[in-house]
Amino acid sequence: MRNVISMTRLRSAATVAVLCVALAGCVTPRGLHPTGAKIDPNSLKSDRSLAGVPLSPTAWPNKDWWVGFGDPQLSSLIEEAVRTNPSLDEAQARAMQAQAAANSLNAARQPQAELDASAIGARLSSKDPIYPSYDLGTFAWSKSVTAGFSWDLDLWGGKRAAWEAALGRSRAAELDAYAARIELSVNVARAYVNLGYAFTEQDVAERELQRTTQYLALTRRLVAGGLGTPQQEALADSEAASAEQQKAQADRAIDAARSSLSVLLGQGPDRGLNISRPRVLDLGQLALPDTLSVNLIGRRTDLVAARWRVEAAGKDIKAARTEFLPNVSLTAMAGFVALGGSTNVFQLPARTYEGGPALSLPIFDGGRLRANLAAANASYDEAVARYNTLLIGALNQVSDLVSALASVRTQIALEKRAEIDAQKSWQDAISGYRGGVTGPLTPLISRQQLLQAEQRLAALESQQADLSIRLIDALGGGYGADASSGAPEQNGTR
Numbered sequence: 417m418r419n420v421i422s423m424t425r426l427r428s429a430a431t432v433a434v435l436c437v438a439l440a441g442c443v444t445p446r447g448l449h450p451t452g453a454k455i456d457p458n459s460l461k462s463d464r465s466l467a468g469v470p471l472s473p474t475a476w477p478n479k480d481w482w483v484g485f486g487d488p489q490l491s492s493l494i495e496e497a498v499r500t501n502p503s504l505d506e507a508q509a510r511a512m513q514a515q516a517a518a519n520s521l522n523a524a525r526q527p528q529a530e531l532d533a534s535a536i537g538a539r540l541s542s543k544d545p546i547y548p549s550y551d552l553g554t555f556a557w558s559k560s561v562t563a564g565f566s567w568d569l570d571l572w573g574g575k576r577a578a579w580e581a582a583l584g585r586s587r588a589a590e591l592d593a594y595a596a597r598i599e600l601s602v603n604v605a606r607a608y609v610n611l612g613y614a615f616t617e618q619d620v621a622e623r624e625l626q627r628t629t630q631y632l633a634l635t636r637r638l639v640a641g642g643l644g645t646p647q648q649e650a651l652a653d654s655e656a657a658s659a660e661q662q663k664a665q666a667d668r669a670i671d672a673a674r675s676s677l678s679v680l681l682g683q684g685p686d687r688g689l690n691i692s693r694p695r696v697l698d699l700g701q702l703a704l705p706d707t708l709s710v711n712l713i714g715r716r717t718d719l720v721a722a723r724w725r726v727e728a729a730g731k732d733i734k735a736a737r738t739e740f741l742p743n744v745s746l747t748a749m750a751g752f753v754a755l756g757g758s759t760n761v762f763q764l765p766a767r768t769y770e771g772g773p774a775l776s777l778p779i780f781d782g783g784r785l786r787a788n789l790a791a792a793n794a795s796y797d798e799a800v801a802r803y804n805t806l807l808i809g810a811l812n813q814v815s816d817l818v819s820a821l822a823s824v825r826t827q828i829a830l831e832k833r834a835e836i837d838a839q840k841s842w843q844d845a846i847s848g849y850r851g852g853v854t855g856p857l858t859p860l861i862s863r864q865q866l867l868q869a870e871q872r873l874a875a876l877e878s879q880q881a882d883l884s885i886r887l888i889d890a891l892g893g894g895y896g897a898d899a900s901s902g903a904p905e906q907n908g909t910r
Contacts, residue, residue, distance in 0.1 A: 450793040452800030465815040471706040479894040485697040500682040507596040514589035518582035525575045527567040559761040562751025574738025577731040584728030588721040595717035598893035611673035612694035613878035618666040620871045628656040631860045715892030722803040729796035736792040742777040817887040831873045838866040
């Protein structure tokens with residue numbers, strides 16, 4: 417009896433020793449960790465760059481910001497584009513794929529149960545048969561009805577972390593779809609502004625063509641009367657030809673702008689032909705949110721999506737770390753199995769069952785788990801770096817657009833002054849011609865200066881409208897606090 421007890425103790429000690437050696441030799445995540453750290457928005461100073469710009473807590477763009485421009489046709493075009501542009505369907509499909517992937521990982525965390533039933537007939541070998549021929553004959557049926565159960569207990573939360581990572585990527589994909597709608601509305605508005613500028617260019621080109629045609633006709637009369645030279649006539653003809661070229665270019669610009677809008681609307685080229693001439697947009701006064709650097713990260717879809725991806729990468733690290741730990745799963749099976757064509761499978765002697773826990777622990781894997789963890793750490797660092805890059809770029813983009821708008825508005829004020837002077841000079845030239853003080857060419861030459869001033873002013877006003885729309889986009893394009901309430905916390909999980 418003592419010998420039996422001694423042998424039992426010896427076997428137990430040997431088992432413990434083997435387990436200790438195995439655990440000591442297990443792969444570990446020691447020394448592997450991410451190094452990326454998100455930038456604090458408060459550390460990005462912009463007070464000096466944005467000094468003098470009016471601040472207001474209501475300066476964030478509205479969800480339907482385009483309505484504020486006061487052009488019903490623009491509002492109608494953007495709403496149509498959101499309904500019909502196929503690129504939005506593509507972005508939404510990607511979001512649905514990401515959601516399906518998250519649902520699949522979540523399902524893997526739950527207990528699994530299945531029911532199998534089969535009836536398989538087979539000719540039995542007569543060479544060294546397993547069952548004697550007098551019992552089953554040469555052909556027999558194998559019938560079974562079994563129910564199985566399995567459940568990975570996920571002791572360390574690795575599967576949950578993997579699901580949460582996929583869920584974060586799914587939310588980021590949803591934000592990408594939302595960002596696609598914002599980008600589409602911005603592109604429609606910018607194309608609409610471009611169409612309006614093309615019409616203005618056409619007006620100026622038509623007036624310039626009229627002026628150069630009159631100038632050429634007068635020059636030809638002067639040359640015919642001996643008061644001009646052939647060189648003057650050639651110069652006037654050259655100006656008229658250039659004006660015709662500018663008119664053709666302006667006509668083409670209108671067609672190109674309408675074609676661009678047709679593409680954005682997801683329609684054929686004839687759709688653009690039905691778009692009327694845009695009216696002058698009401699741009700309002702420039703103002704910036706008073707909490708720009710802090711709240712910008714919750715107003716721009718690219719930044720919110722980047723934060724979700726950082727969070728997802730942190731969950732991936734947790735999931736990779738749990739792979740180093742032992743795991744327990746439960747499996748069970750019960751059912752009926754019987755042989756023979758006339759045998760009733762549903763009988764007590766045909767019952768079968770099995771079940772029990774299973775323990776898995778990685779010991780030697782050639783470095784696979786450490787490589788997976790290193791890759792997860794690198795993905796986290798990459799996601800953090802991209803977030804930091806986007807944050808820095810976003811704040812600087814807003815500052816640059818504000819500076820550009822201020823410059824353009826100053827240029828517009830100066831160009832309006834130049835236009836007024838050119839208008840006065842032309843009127844004086846007309847009065848001088850009517851009073852016999854100047855010749856007929858003087859008003860036409862003065863008219864050229866006025867048309868050039870009008871052209872430069874139209875270009876600046878179009879640039880101002882385009883910059884205003886781009887600033888709205890840089891401020892989030894109407895992605896407000898209500899839409900970003902599901903954004904992750906600032907302190908990401910590593």
